[in-house]
Amino acid sequence: MATEVKVPALGESITSGIIAAWNVKDGDYVQKDQVLYELETDKITSEGLAEVAGVISLSAEEGDEVEIGAIIASIDESAEAPAGGKAPAAAPAAEEPAPAAAEVPAEQSDAISPAVRRIAAEENIDPATVTGTGKGGRVTKGDMLKAEPTNRMPAAEPAKPATPAPVKPAAAAVPAGERTTRKRMTPLRAKIAERLVSAQQEAAMLTTFNEADMSAIKKLRAQYQDSFVKKHGIKLGFMSLFVKAVVNALQEVPGLNAQIDGNEIVQNHFYDIGIAVSTPKGLMVPVVRNCDQLSLAEIEQEIINYATKAREGKIGIDDLSGGVFTITNGGIFGSMLSTPILNAPQSGILGMHTIQDRPVAVNGQVEIRPMMYLAVSYDHRIVDGKEAVTFLVKVKQALEDPARLLLGV
Known part of the structure; x- marks a missing residue:
């Protein structure tokens, strides 16, 4: 009896994927729940598990694009497991x-x-x-x-002294003599490209800038970091404070918590904030839900959970869906200023940048302060310039005076 291995449904909008890797070979004996393959789609990378134990026969190769529901292998359940339940290995010709x-x-x-x-x-x-x-x-x-x-x-046990082998040079990134190389664009990268171009073509995107003095935030973190870690087991980062500042500003300026759907404007009354993260496979924006109801510690924990899932390639469709506003932090890569692109269909995105000590005028005196440039890109079709500027000023005020977040002003 043979059991078919089919590409599972991964979400309503996903119709196909590319087999990134087979973790087994044709003819291997596989165990139930063993990882058989890695499937890369335009949104996530998922692993396929064996539903039964038996000898597997592959019908698709690495790099093949396969439709959802396609049969990519079969497992012969009637085949007997070799000793130890593992695939039989070929006998070595000589002692290894x-x-x-x-x-x-x-x-x-x-x-x-x-x-x-x-x-x-x-x-x-x-x-x-x-x-x-x-x-x-x-x-x-x-x-x-x-x-x-x-x-x-x-x-390992030290080997007998021998003449040292010559050090091999590092493998060349480009084959000798080749002026160009080509590789197929992954579904995820292709989808990212499509969405970014679409956002620029469909939205009347505009960006406004401001800067924030991060002295109060840095002092707050330094003063309470040890107590925060002792109580919650995690560090207080900048991102949770930015999330709270954004939620506060969205409540004051609800125009940026809306989106266009055809000929209608949809006003959101919840605060699910997307946090843009860079992964080896491309940019992803997992969503932290109900940020208005979460504490700083809970937001930090959600961010840590998503970072772990992103590193392991386990972010799912549900993790990426439903955000109303996005925050992106180019500062971790050293970016000083940028114009972030909207994450459609959202109407706003906040760009954080690197913190730099700069001379600024404070009460008529020049002082060195840790300053960060802030940028908010918005869809000018439904957000007026006054709203965007007011929103960014509210974010700036909350960061420069964190007590505002506690008082809700």
Whole structure:
């Protein structure tokens, strides 16, 4: 009896994906819930698990674009499991040297993803000693990245002295003699490009700027950081304060908490704020829900959770849907000033930038203060310049005088 392996439905708007990697080979014996493949779509990357145990037969290759519901493999349940439940290995023709210290033991290799095996090899960490947080206790890439030194593999026995081998040069990024290289655009990157161009073509986008003195925020964090960490187990960052400042400003200027739907203006009365994050696969904007009802600690925890999911490639469709406003922080990369692009169909996006000590006039005196440029891009079709400027001033005031957030003024 053979069980078909089909591409699962991942969301109403997702119709196809690309098989980024097969974690098994044709003819391998697979266990139930074992990770078979990684599927990359225009929104997320997901893993496909085996529904049953048996010998797998692949009918699609890495790099193939497959439709939702397509059959990409089959598993023969009637096939008997080899000794130990693993795929039979070919007998070696001659005695082989012992594996290097950083190699993953053979009995584990089919239960972990290529990313975990790579980190195990590069960082010399034994996956067997790492507590897995994935399905069924499986060790994930994030688990390996957070592994402590105590999880490192024991060093291999020293070999007999020999003439040192010549150091191999690092692999060239571009093949010798090649002037250009080509690679297929991933669905996620293609979708990002499409959305950015669409936002510029469809919205009457305009950007207004201001600057904020971050002295009060930095003093607040320094004064209460230890107590905050002791009580909540996480650090107080800048982003939660910016989220609260944005919510306060949206409540004062509701025009930026609206969007166009055909010939209608939809006014939102909730505060789900998107936080733009850069991942190896592209820009994503997970949404922190009901920010008006969350404490600073709860917002910080949500951001940490999303950062972990982004690092492990586990952000889902629901995580990215339904935001009313977006915050993006180019300052972490050193950006001093930028004009952020709207995240359609939203009508506003706030750009944070790097904090720099600059001379400013304070009560008639020149002082050195930590200053940040702020930028808000908005859809001029439904947001007037007065509203946008007022919104940004409200954000600036909340950051420069955090007591406003407590008092709601």
